[in-house]
Structure formats: C-alpha cells, structure tokens
Amino acid sequence: MKLCTRLLLTSLFALTVVGCTTSKPDLKDVPEIDLYSQAEEQLQGGLMKSAVTVLEEMDKSYPFGPYSQQVQLNLIYSYYKAADLALAIASIDRFLKLNPTHPNIDWVIYLRGLSNMALDDNQIQGWFNVDRSDRDPDFAETAFKDFTYLVSSYPYSPYSYDAQQRLTYLKNRLARYQLKIAQYYTDRQAYVAVINRVNYMLEQFSDTEATREGLVLMKNAYDQLGLVNESQKVQQLIVANSAL
DSSP: OHHHHHHHHHHHHHHHHHHHHTSOOOOTTOOHHHHHHHHHHHHHTTOHHHHHHHHHHHHHHOTTSTTHHHHHHHHHHHHHHTTOHHHHHHHHHHHHHHOTTOTTHHHHHHHHHHHHHHHHOOHHHHHTTOOOTTSOOHHHHHHHHHHHHHHHHOTTSTTHHHHHHHHHHHHHHHHHHHHHHHHHHHHTTOHHHHHHHHHHHHHHOTTSHHHHHHHHHHHHHHHHHTOHHHHHHHHHHHHHHHTO
C-alpha cells in the first residue's frame, strides 16, 4: 500500500512539473524588438502555436509600433498554418480594413481564399472517399469570391495562377452541389424546380461535368411535363456536349 501511495505521489508530482513547463511564458513588459526576434525565430522553426502567443502579445502591447503591420501579417500566416482558420479570417478582415493599400494585399486575399477553402474541406472524409458534394457550400462560395477578386484585381500577382487553378476546383465543387439539389427534386418529381436548377447551372457552371449530367435531368423533366420541343432542344445540347 505504501508503494502504491509513493507511486501515485510521484505521478502527481510529474504531472505538476509538466503543467508548469507547458504554461504560457510571461511576455509582459518585454521590449518590442525582443518579442519580434522571438516570434521570427519561432516562425522559422515552424512553431506556429508559440509564434501566435508572442505575436498576440505584440499586437496587444505595441499596436502602433514599427512592426505592427508585419506582426498582423505574421499572425494571419500563423493562424492559418496552425489551422485556426476562423481567427485567420478575422485577422485578414481586420487587416484589409486598416490597411487597404498595403503592397501585400494580394497575398492577404489569397490567404483568405485558402482559409475559406480549408473550412470547406474535411480531410477525414476525403481519406475514405466519402461523397461530400451535398455539404453546405457557404465556405466554398466565399473562397470562390476571394479567388475571383484576386485574379480580376491583381492579374499579375504571383498568387493569381494558383488562385485560377483553385477556381476550377471550386467551380466543379459548387456545380456538384447544385446537381445534388436537381437530383433531389427529380426524386420528388418536382420537375419545374429541376428545370430551374439546371438553368442556373448552365448560367453559372456551363463548362463543368456536373452541368452536363444536369442536362439529362432537365430533359427528363421536360419529358415528364410533356414539353416535347424543350426536350428536343436539351437533347441537342446533350449531343453537342458529348462531342467535346
């Protein structure tokens, strides 16, 4: 019994020591230059959580210091890399409001697109090949707007090419979501809703595979409604697209 008690006390002591060693460092009253050097070192070492702690202290203690803008940019990057995506987006929106003409605005918008795209993703489901096209597309739509704005407003930005590739992916993602809705309406014989949904797909995502699949649903909807002329026109579209 004494041995068990001694082991328990030893374990509790070890946990106490670990708790003390992992507590946040006291950064108050540390000179700004020292904090900046410490944050840079942690960023270079990939210690994003530690970097965030230091950068947040700098942002709070020295909001108008000579490093303030760079601290905000580093915070955006650190939040993103640490997967604190909501904080990354909040910091981005704040930076854009305070520094609308900053020379790195294109990078900031690019990071917002990446953050929104990451929020739309679910890596675990991706590993198991789960069909995720019916998920709420709000974050995907926002990312699409971010990358579209970047490409149109900063066409010569070094981030524009990658943004353009991501736009292609997001367009297909959003089109698949609309296709799921059209299939849902088809299953419930809501044929007018099917036609309206596929028309929307033709307007927004005409060059996607999902829209080509949607044409089949549209033709079926016209057939069910007895609209022969409209059905024949959609059939012509299907044939034309199958040749592409």
